[in-house]
Amino acid sequence: MRYIEPHGHMVSRTTDDYQAMVTSGCAAVCEPAFWAGFDRGGPESFRDYFSQLTEHEPRRAAKFGLPHYSWICLNPKEAEDLGLAREVLTIIPEFLDRPNVLGVGEIGLNKNSRNELQVLERHIELAAEHDQLILVHTPHLEDKRKGTRLILDALAAESRIRPERCIIDHVEEHTIRMVLDEGYWAGMTLYPESKCSAARAVDMLEIYGTERIWMNSACDWGVSVPKAVPYAMLEMRLRGHDPDWIDRVAFRNPSAFMSQCSRFRIPE
Amino acid sequence: MRRQAILDRYFLDARHKLIDVAAFLDRVERGEGDADFRLAAFHQAVDVLRERRPDKAEAVLTVFSDPTDEPIAVADTQGACGAWPGSGKES
Numbered sequence: 001m002r003y004i005e006p007h008g009h010m011v012s013r014t015t016d017d018y019q020a021m022v023t024s025g026c027a028a029v030c031e032p033a034f035w036a037g038f039d040r041g042g043p044e045s046f047r048d049y050f051s052q053l054t055e056h057e058p059r060r061a062a063k064f065g066l067p068h069y070s071w072i073c074l075n076p077k078e079a080e081d082l083g084l085a086r087e088v089l090t091i092i093p094e095f096l097d098r099p100n101v102l103g104v105g106e107i108g109l110n111k112n113s114r115n116e117l118q119v120l121e122r123h124i125e126l127a128a129e130h131d132q133l134i135l136v137h138t139p140h141l142e143d144k145r146k147g148t149r150l151i152l153d154a155l156a157a158e159s160r161i162r163p164e165r166c167i168i169d170h171v172e173e174h175t176i177r178m179v180l181d182e183g184y185w186a187g188m189t190l191y192p193e194s195k196c197s198a199a200r201a202v203d204m205l206e207i208y209g210t211e212r213i214w215m216n217s218a219c220d221w222g223v224s225v226p227k228a229v230p231y232a233m234l235e236m237r238l239r240g241h242d243p244d245w246i247d248r249v250a251f252r253n254p255s256a257f258m259s260q261c262s263r264f265r266i267p268e
Numbered sequence: 269m270r271r272q273a274i275l276d277r278y279f280l281d282a283r284h285k286l287i288d289v290a291a292f293l294d295r296v297e298r299g300e301g302d303a304d305f306r307l308a309a310f311h312q313a314v315d316v317l318r319e320r321r322p323d324k325a326e327a328v329l330t331v332f333s334d335p336t337d338e339p340i341a342v343a344d345t346q347g348a349c350g351a352w353p354g355s356g357k358e359s
C-alpha cells in the first residue's frame with residue numbers, strides 16, 4: 001500500500017509519527033500553514049513559522065526518507081486582526097518560490113466573519129497574482145455549511161481562479177456536493193471527534209465517486225491520528241474495493257492535484 | 269455491499285454508539301439546571317434518524333448548521349460548539 005498524506009501538521013508531531021507513517025506506506029507529506037493552538041505574537045512569528053515549514057521540517061522529514069511539501073498563508077483563526085493580516089500578507093510572497101512550496105493554504109474561514117472573509121479575499125488575490133494552487137480550510141461544526149458556501153462564492157468572484165486548481169478541505173456529507181458540482185477538488189479529513197470517520201469517508205466515495213477527491217488525517221497538535229489514511233485504506237479493502245480503486249484515492253488523486261505545481265515530484 | 273455484510277461489519281459498532289447516545293440523554297436528564305440550545309438541536313437530530321430518507325447523515329449535519337447566509341460582524345471567539353444557537357427550534 002502506498003499513499004500520500006496531503007494534509008499533516010508535522011511540526012506538531014513526533015519522530016515516532018514520521019516512522020509510523022513511512023512504514024505504513026506514506027510516500028510524501030504536505031503541510032499547510034496552520035494556527036499554533038494559540039495566537040502568534042506578531043508578524044515576525046509568522047516569518048519564523050514559514051521558515052520552519054520550508055527549511056527545518058523538510059530536513060526532519062528527509063531523515064525518514066519522506067519528501068515534505070508545504071503551503072503558506074495566514075490561517076483564518078488569526079484573520080480577525082486586519083492589521084496583522086496585512087503585514088503577514090506582505091511576508092508570504094517571500095516564501096512562495098521556495099523549493100517545497102505547493103501554493104497558498106490553508107486559507108478559508110473559521111467563524112465566517114467579515115474580517116475573515118476580507119483576509120480570505122486578499123489571499124485569493126495573492127494566489128491569482130502568483131499563479132498558485134490553493135488549499136482551503138472550511139470551518140468546523142455548525143459553521144461549516146455556511147462557510148463553505150461563502151468560500152466558494154469568494155473563489156468564484158476572482159475570475160483568474162480555476163476551480164480545478166483549488167482543493168476545498170474538510171468536506172462532510174452536507175458540503176461535498178456543492179464543492180464537486182462547482183468543479184473544485186474535495187478533501188475528506190479523517191479526524192476522531194469532528195470532521196469525518198473512515199466509514200463515512202468511504203461512504204462518500206461510494207456515493208460521489210473517486211474523481212477530484214482525496215483523504216487526509218490533518219494530524220496536528222490536537223487529538224488526531226497520523227495513520228488515519230492507511231486505516232481508511234484498510235476500511236476500503238474490507239468493503240471489497242480493489243487495490244486500483246484504493247490507490248487512485250490514496251495516491252494517484254493527490255499526486256494529480258499536486259502535480260499542477262511544477263515543484264511537486266510524484267514519489268517513486 | 270450486501271445488507272447482510274453491512275450488518276455483519278457495522279451492527280455492533282452502531283449499536284454501541286446508539287447506546288452511548290441513549291446513556292448521554294439519560295445523563296443529561298439526571299443533571300440539574302437548564303439545558304441550552306444544544307439539547308434541543310440534539311433531539312431534533314435524533315428525530316431525523318427515524319425518517320425514511322437516503323441522506324440522514326447530511327440531514328443531521330444540517331440540523332446542527334448555521335442556516336444564515338451573511339458573514340457575522342465580528343468573530344469574538346475562535347471555537348465552535350457543534351450546534352447553532354437558533355437550531356432545534358421548530359421551523
Ligand SMILES: [Zn+2]
Pocket residue numbers: 007009032034106137218
Ligand atoms: Zn489543517
